[in-house]
Amino acid sequence: MRGVFFDAGNTVVFPDYRIYVDIASALGRDVSLDQVRRAEARARGAFDSAVASSEGRDVDGFWPIYYTPFYEHLGLAGESGRRAIEMTRDANDEGFGIWRVPVEGLESTVEELRGRGLKVGIISNSDGRLDARLAGIGIRDLFDFVIDSAVVGVSKPSPRIFEMAVEESGVPPEEAAYVGDYYEVDVVGSRGAGMRPVLFDPVGAYGEVDCETIDEFSRILELVDAWQVR
Numbered sequence: 001m002r003g004v005f006f007d008a009g010n011t012v013v014f015p016d017y018r019i020y021v022d023i024a025s026a027l028g029r030d031v032s033l034d035q036v037r038r039a040e041a042r043a044r045g046a047f048d049s050a051v052a053s054s055e056g057r058d059v060d061g062f063w064p065i066y067y068t069p070f071y072e073h074l075g076l077a078g079e080s081g082r083r084a085i086e087m088t089r090d091a092n093d094e095g096f097g098i099w100r101v102p103v104e105g106l107e108s109t110v111e112e113l114r115g116r117g118l119k120v121g122i123i124s125n126s127d128g129r130l131d132a133r134l135a136g137i138g139i140r141d142l143f144d145f146v147i148d149s150a151v152v153g154v155s156k157p158s159p160r161i162f163e164m165a166v167e168e169s170g171v172p173p174e175e176a177a178y179v180g181d182y183y184e185v186d187v188v189g190s191r192g193a194g195m196r197p198v199l200f201d202p203v204g205a206y207g208e209v210d211c212e213t214i215d216e217f218s219r220i221l222e223l224v225d226a227w228q229v230r
Contacts, residue, residue, distance in 0.1 A: 001227045003171035004113055004220060005162075005190075007180035008124035008146075011200050011217075012106060013099045013137070015040075020074070023087045029075045039073035041203035048184045063089065096136045097129070105218040110142045112221055116228070119169045121145040123162060123178065125155045125185065144169060156180075157189030166193070177227075179220055187211050198223060 006012050017036045024031045043066055050065040067088060071081045092098045113120050121144050124130055128150035134140040145168045149155040152164055166173050173194030180186025180199070183206060187197040191211070198220065199206060199213045206213070212223055 001118065001175055001177065001196075001224055003119035003121070003165075003169050003176040004224060005119075005121045005123050005165050005169075005176060005178045005195075007156075007178075007182075007186055007200075008122050008126060008130055008134070009099045010040075010181040011179060012103055012122060012139070013134070014101045014103060015098045016101050019091050019098055020088075023084050023091070024071075024074050024076060026087070027076055027080050027084055029080075031074050035074060037203060039070050041205040042073050043067070043070035044182065044205040048182055096133050100133070100137050102137065102139055103217045105216070106139065107142060109218045109221060113224065116224065118224070119144050119171050119176075121147070121165055121169060123147045123156065123165050125149040156185045157192065159189060159193035162190050162193035162195060177220070177224070179214070183209060196227070 009015075017033050020036045021031055021033060046069045047066040064085060067085045068081055071077070071084045076084045088098070110120050120142070122130070122134075124147070126148045128148060130148040131140065131146045134143075134146060140146065145165070147161060147164055147168065149161060152161060154160045154164075156162075162173070162178065166176070169176070177196040177198055178186065178190035180190070180197075181201065183199060187199055187209070190197045197211045199209055199211055200217065201213055202215050204215070214220060214223070
């Protein structure tokens with residue numbers, strides 16, 4: 001194992017869930033942070049199914065697919081749901097966007113991976129602002145590279161975006177692991193490029209799957225150590 005690469009949203013950085021609470025409140029719904037987390041987990045199935053049946057749509061095309069069931073789970077449907085999605089887009093266009101809370105244990109885990117001599121990078125479906133936003137929240141320097149789908153012109157699950165990481169890092173795909181939070185996007189895509197997929201599922205959104213899973217970010221270290229022994 002010579003490299004571990006990560007998705008960005010809901011893997012390396014998480015949403016500021018208070019933004020969703022404030023949007024719901026503005027539209028007449030009082031929800032808790034726990035309700036937001038549960039809604040996020042339940043919305044993954046619709047998103048994953050949409051990606052599996054898509055034909056290369058870019059990341060922006062999936063906003064309503066993800067956020068419609070998300071807000072429905074919070075009691076915002078129909079016109080109020082559409083308004084919530086518009087407000088979410090607006091919030092993501094401000095400052096550092098929505099995904100701005102680093103995952104617990106990020107810095108120490110990446111430092112340990114580096115200490116094992118591994119390349120560490122990000123491969124993400126994003127909107128062209130990812131590199132600057134990671135720098136803005138102070139975590140860009142943790143990574144050797146950041147590949148943003150809007151910048152390179154290809155999105156996950158296409159194997160090509162993972163191949164770009166191979167070219168950038170010099171790490172052969174069979175010696176790299178990829179950690180992401182969506183099965184159809186991250187597991188299928190990285191596996192198609194020859195990498196070892198790891199599903200990061202801290203909210204228990206998935207049942208049994210045919211790949212390694214972790215529920216805490218730092219547990220990638222345990223997998224890496226086990227692979228190195230083999």
